[in-house]
Amino acid sequence: MKLSTTARRACFGLVTVWTLSAISVSAADAELHSNWPRFRGPLGTGVTTEKDLPLKWSNEENITWKLAIPGQGSSSPVVWNDRIFFTTGRERNGTRGYDRYLICVDRKSGQVAWETLTASGDPGETHPDNPHASSTPSVDGERVYSFFGKGGLQCHDFSGQLLWKRDDLGEFLSIWGTAASPILEGDLCIVCCDQDAALVFDPDPSLPSRAYILAVNKLTGEDVWRTTRFGCRGFSTPVPFVRPDGKRELVVNSPDGVHAYDPVKGTLNWSVHRDTAFGEPHPAFGHGLIYAYSGRPGLVFAIKPGGSGNITKTHVAWSVNRRNRDVCSPVVRGNELINFDRGGAGGAYDALTGKELWKARVAGSIYASPVVSGDGNIYFLTRNGVTHILPPTPGGMNPIAENRLGTSEEDFSASPAVSNGQIFIRSGSVLYCIGKER
Secondary structure: OEEOHHHHHHHOOOOOOOOOOOOOOOHHHHHHHHOEOOOOOOOOOOEOOOOOOOOOOOOOOOEEEEEEOOOEOOOOOEEEOOEEEEEEEEEOOOOOOEEEEEEEEEOOOOOEEEEEEEEOOOOOOOOOOOOOOOOOOEEOOOEEEEEOHHHOEEEEEOOOOEEEEEOOOOOOOOOOOOOOOOEEEOOEEEEEEOOOHHHHHOOOOOOOOOOEEEEEEOOOOOEEEEEEOOOOOOOOOOEEEEOOOOOEEEEEEEOOEEEEEOOOOOOEEEEEEOOOOOOOOOOEEEOOEEEEOOOOOEEEEEEOOOOOEEOOOOOEEEEEEEOOOOOOOOEEEOOEEEEEOOOOEEEEEEOOOOOEEEEEEOOOOOOOOOEEOOOOOEEEEOOOOEEEEEOOOHHHOOOOEEEEOOOOOOOOOOOOEEEOOEEEEEOOOEEEEEOOOO
């Protein structure tokens, strides 16, 4: 990685001291924060309170175990105590069929505890970079929830027993496939069901949108609320956000902007609009602001929460124009808002002002979203299997480690998971456990 000279000057004093004041872990939250229960971790931010995570590894060093995975997928692993869950898809030889599986791995042995067929048949269209098993499961300590778009939303217990399944959610017409992940909010399981319908398949704008966000009872799978969304492509996962006044909202990055919903009723609270984008990067939070990248070249927003209706003119704290294509999601570290684009060019903005602080480049494309450790190290994983670790100190803006995994045949698009001192990295066909044995 190369870093501009101005970056070192701009960052001096800004990240010398690293704290995780945004996360307060009570005793009741200890189990949650020692696990990795959903896409991007306990709070959906890519930030963990864990310190002293592994800094060095390779195919021969510091690997507790690795597991070959039949099929392909880019869903990220989730962890609860000694169980790891993820999904994969397998083609049927000589048929149009495509089977999708939920897999549970024993953390200690690295062996498959069980797998269950969750969907089969025609999975619909997708992009070559987006396998038919891209949505990351969510777990609550007793149940695991997985989503496959046209293949449905389902709930299993930790032994693999199917508790309920919804296969009536629609065709999911999209030339890009499905990628949004289910989340748990109280007694609800919530999933964003965006589609290309109005843009590609329904050219008549008078037709009703096929896109929506859905909340079901997490114990029964029955609808609690369903809210129509702009009928265009979108891949972002809803993120719960606690406003300064204590109220909770679901924030969704979207093709036409950023939207916040009441998690209890499903009503739209507010929106910030922009030109049509992809909207797949997950929002990030910090300093009382909501940060959203467009996915396409376009604006990065810092949004002040609150208000109602269209708040584009009143609640945007700052915005900057970004020229490149973003796939992975940003993270907040201290006063830095950090991300890398699809081509490996990245850097940091001042999270309070939007001023550019530093630039850097890695060799390789990046789809996986980064992780920030409790001591401020950022882990960026490229698609060719190299993890670049950026320290928080001004003198260490160059990586303290660049760790390579896998072979040239493996694609690393899934985001890492962290739990109890171990890092779990998944390529399309292999799951790696990095760190000391437990």
